[in-house]
Amino acid sequence: MLGKDDLLRFYRMMQTIRRCEERLAKAHQQGLIPGACHTYVGQEAVAAGVCAHLRKDDVIFSTHRGHGHALAKGVSPRELIAELFGRATGCSRGRGGSMHLFAPEVGLMGTTGIVGPNILQAAGAGYSFKLLRSDRVSAAFFGDGAVQNGAFHEGLNMASIWKLPVLFVCENNQYATEVPFRYASGSPSVAARGQAYGLPGVEVDGNDVLAVHAAAGEAVERARKGGGATLLECKTYRTRPHAEGMADFGYRSREEVEAWKARDPILRLQRQLLEKGLAGEAELRAIDQEVEAMVDDAARFAEASPWPDPATAADHVYSESC
Numbered sequence: 001m002l003g004k005d006d007l008l009r010f011y012r013m014m015q016t017i018r019r020c021e022e023r024l025a026k027a028h029q030q031g032l033i034p035g036a037c038h039t040y041v042g043q044e045a046v047a048a049g050v051c052a053h054l055r056k057d058d059v060i061f062s063t064h065r066g067h068g069h070a071l072a073k074g075v076s077p078r079e080l081i082a083e084l085f086g087r088a089t090g091c092s093r094g095r096g097g098s099m100h101l102f103a104p105e106v107g108l109m110g111t112t113g114i115v116g117p118n119i120l121q122a123a124g125a126g127y128s129f130k131l132l133r134s135d136r137v138s139a140a141f142f143g144d145g146a147v148q149n150g151a152f153h154e155g156l157n158m159a160s161i162w163k164l165p166v167l168f169v170c171e172n173n174q175y176a177t178e179v180p181f182r183y184a185s186g187s188p189s190v191a192a193r194g195q196a197y198g199l200p201g202v203e204v205d206g207n208d209v210l211a212v213h214a215a216a217g218e219a220v221e222r223a224r225k226g227g228g229a230t231l232l233e234c235k236t237y238r239t240r241p242h243a244e245g246m247a248d249f250g251y252r253s254r255e256e257v258e259a260w261k262a263r264d265p266i267l268r269l270q271r272q273l274l275e276k277g278l279a280g281e282a283e284l285r286a287i288d289q290e291v292e293a294m295v296d297d298a299a300r301f302a303e304a305s306p307w308p309d310p311a312t313a314a315d316h317v318y319s320e321s322c
């Protein structure tokens with residue numbers, strides 16, 4: 001049974017993701033981010049709800065929209081923003097940017113610009129945990145666009161036949177760049193595909209952190225106990241453009257975006273906290289201010305950080321032992 005502290009932890013995490021993303025969007029406009037920047041605004045409940053069940057030694061494999069996953073798995077706002085600014089203090093030492101965030105020390109095994117293969121990498125990590133007879137769990141986050149990729153089929157099938165401790169988390173935000181899922185998919189359901197592989201397939205409201213948390217909890221427990229993988233479909237929506245700097249209303253309407261903003265996952269949790277009498281307005285505002293100060297500090301830290309030394313450009317390109 002979740003208590004006040006759990007709900008406030010979700011709130012703080014979701015606000016941290018939101019504020020970091022808004023700061024990064026602004027920084028992108030200011031020319032502070034040399035690479036691409038795909039924000040996670042609107043989808044925060046998924047990362048917060050799933051990662052709350054993961055231990056530091058569990059691993060996640062993320063996507064091009066991975067800032068929220070990184071933060072929820074334990075990367076700090078300083079390390080995230082510095083990485084996007086290309087600075088030596090970033091989690092990948094300024095060498096990766098948004099789509100190559102790595103922090104194996106907290107179980108973030110990478111974000112990626114390639115849609116799909118992280119599903120296979122998560123299955124591979126699950127296979128290694130199984131061989132090692134450990135109770136660690138691996139998770140892949142991916143969008144609805146990845147579901148049409150062969151890697152999805154191969155990863156889920158492998159995880160099924162070998163009963164791997166993997167959580168496949170599809171964040172169905174209904175568009176792959178500008179292509180609607182309803183156009184690109186022969187079946188309207190991602191969760192229903194689980195059955196085709198002999199895996200439990202569960203659909204949840206991805207804007208409801210409590211629903212995501214409950215479904216992910218069952219899946220993680222099953223995986224830890226040797227019961228195998230689960231496919232979780234979280235129905236959600238991104239309310240910013242596919243990537244910063246891209247136009248937004250050629251493929252979807254302003255009305256549709258506004259309707260989804262009304263279903264914002266953070267506002268929803270705020271309402272739940274207030275209605276249940278678990279927190280007052282003042283308590284929530286205090287958290288908002290703390291988060292704002294933390295993100296301000298992170299942005300200042302990132303901007304003041306040094307660039308990577310050019311003399312180290314070839315470091316880590318080849319294995320040290322070669």
Ligand SMILES: Cc1ncc(C[n+]2csc(CCOP(=O)(O)OP(=O)(O)O)c2C)c(N)n1
Pocket residue numbers: 064065113114115116142143144145146147173175176177242
């Ligand atoms: C293998 C591969 N094919 C195509 C692309 C181009 N691409 C970049 S993002 C994207 C859409 C991905 O949509 P989805 O998986 O639903 O994630 P979302 O952007 O909605 O979070 C595509 C097709 C790519 N990066 N990799």
